[in-house]
Amino acid sequence: MNIRRRHFIQSAAVAGTLAATPAVHARKNKAKRYRTALIGSGWWGMNILKEALAAENVKVVALCDVDRDKLELAAEEVEDLTGDTPNTYGDFRELLDKEEVEIAIVATPDHWHALNTIAAIEAGAHIFVEKPTGHTIAESRAMLEAARANDRVVQVGMHRRIGPHYVSGMKFLKDGGAGDIGMVKAFVHNRGGAELPTPNSPPPEQLDWKMYCGPAPMRPFNRKIHPGGFRHFLDFANGTLGDWGVHWLDQILWWTDEKYPKQIHSVGGRPVKGPVVLNDRHQTTDAPDHQVATYQFESFTAYWEHRRFAGMGPEKSSVGCHFYGTKGTFHMGWRDGWTFYPADEKKSPIHQKAVHKEPDGHSIDLLWADFVDAIETGQRPTCDVQIGHDATNMSLLGMLSLKLGRSIQWDGAQERVVSDDEANRLLSRPYENGWSYPGTA
């Protein structure tokens, strides 16, 4: 039988037990409430939606997911928090067709971001979309163009551009706190080991697996993929570089005046996780278990490094960026805040603590406020789609070089790889299952 929600809400209100949830009618301000839909109602999508609800400027009219359990969970949560019952959809096209949506939040797996976003823009919505903006570079470009052509605000979920310690750290750097910077390293390291193949299984009954795969090739369902695991499957995402890389490489673009690197080279592989398996019976992930990508800019060198084994090692942090300057090394971290280590070892380090929303360590509350502000003032939001696009390109160019096994020259103004047709073909990819690639590429 179903949870008797009505009954619950009434009795809970009477018993006063809606502990830890904002009261249904406690809306403080009378600001406009935007008719909002969430497309991709998983972990991060709900994190965004909950911040939007806390900001009290949305009315959640619809939720979309290809997993009916996720939809039901999300709808229950919205109802518990607000008393509203959102409509639920398995197909974003039907949602956009039936609902009048002013804001769409897109938090599907990466390979869906472009199609979801562009359809919602064309339906007239402003967009809060998760990073990376695209799974291939031309998808991301098509999103940017759709946003501009339709004059819609598109905020990309790169909360590391707005969280307090990132902002103060960036000011420290730009004010010359670390001196002249010649090299930057962005990194994330985890623990891990060999990966055994996981048996495929029939897709769970509540999951529309074909719609999950969408424009990506169909493959047997495997519990390693959904929920959340798609990041390590290159048909759906771009591994750790396409996930964490976007945030940290963006710090570099935020700091520098240059717009893009001129040359990119990446190596990596799966010596620890082992060979990729994809057959009728089993699968492994297929993203590299470690990767190094170098980015040559005019005035400095940057590189990315990730490892999904060995932990953080002798370093002091497992994640962030090191900006190496004449005055010392600046570490922009995550939960560990930022720290500046002066080159003169007699001087003490300078440290700034992080302030985040927990348990997941983000600043979506600030990013959401900035988004709504942009809608209302007509200004570009802090993580405008161009910024998301540029950061996403950094990651995707690293993946491109890795796949090609050679370095590439990037003409960022034209968004083309110089004299390399094979590389330029990888700026987009064939779409499957009847979906058409967005934009003009």
Add this chain to the structure above:
Amino acid sequence: MAFNQRRVDSKLRQSGVVILVAFGSAMCGWLATNCQAADWPRFRGPNNNGVSQETDWNANWSSDGPTIAWRVEVGTGYSSVTIAKGRLYTMGNESNVDTVYCLNADTGEQIWSHSYSCATDANEFEGGPTSTPTVADGAVFSLSRCGDLFCFDASSGEIRWQVNVPGVTSIRTPGWGFSGSPWVTNGLVVVNVGDAGVALAVKDGSIAWKSADKDAGYSSFVPVVQEEHDRLIFGSARSYVCIDARTGAEQWRQRWLTTFGCNATNPVIVNEQVFLSSGYNRGSALLNFEDDEPVIAWKTKAFQNQLTSSVLLGGFLYGANGSVAEGATLACIRLTDGEVLWNEEEERVGGLTAAGPYLITISDEGVLKVIEPSGTGPKIVSQYRVFDEQCWTAPVLCDARIYCRGSGGSLVCVDVRQGN
């Protein structure tokens, strides 16, 4: 569901739990009831609630810590221990081989063991067996994550029969494998396989009934009424269900979705009410019953038991709140209204059990503690690091020994006899 109120009341009163609730005072009612050591023949103990009735043990350890009676290695896993007639049973895995152990509970010496192949299958955890053997009627029943159910002769270790349950029933294996402990009643052994369980005949392992081919949950079984072992509540992947163990007939079902289809904790049953809690963005609720159907009295997201079930003492539930990967912390929630009274951020809990006024907790890194909790907060009575490894398995107090098991395979017997 026909909860038999009179019966519940009288049974629970004997166990002492209700007396605590009624008088709110810790010691009196509890001392008056049960004092001698009893076996711990199945997961969460003889009363299926994680609460031991033992009183004759030393909760106040010297600064050197209590005596460690013995230590052995049993392999990777999360299986807890069961104890009957001085013998301890548990399971572990090494190099894709599971072993079921029967040890002398006093000395840790091995009496018998049986090994068979089963993948370690680490998946966001270290892998290895997650269920605990059950001892009943002179037999030991164990279930592997791959669904191999064994019936051993408890004294000799001889295999009476073995069945791969998903194999013979054509029921799928859920993401993390099978994990609930077998339940024995009326000549049947019930396992948490399929949508709402599978029962096999104790005598030969033949299938008595089975449920639909859907993902199982990871909890064990709790009888609706103590000592009346046929109506069972347990977690399926997307709901908690109540069945009649004799036939498999479903009595009721409470939809209970989590992000990963992961209902892993045992319900806590008190009088006519059922307390449920899951992690993975679910939370807790208290179910009342109207016309034999569950109705949610309250629910909250602020208290989430991911793997370790809570214990009820004096009207308060104490449990490991939050995700074990990030460090679940000791918290207290009031049964009547679901108010979280406290959540002690510094007090990390991998597993817990209760005895009298005390909680016995083990941190996710192996620090064993005796804690006197109340509605206002926890008071630490004693503590000692028993090992330095991940631990998400509840400790067991039996005959004035505390048994702790780390996921790396350390099994430690801590001697807490009086005067020791």
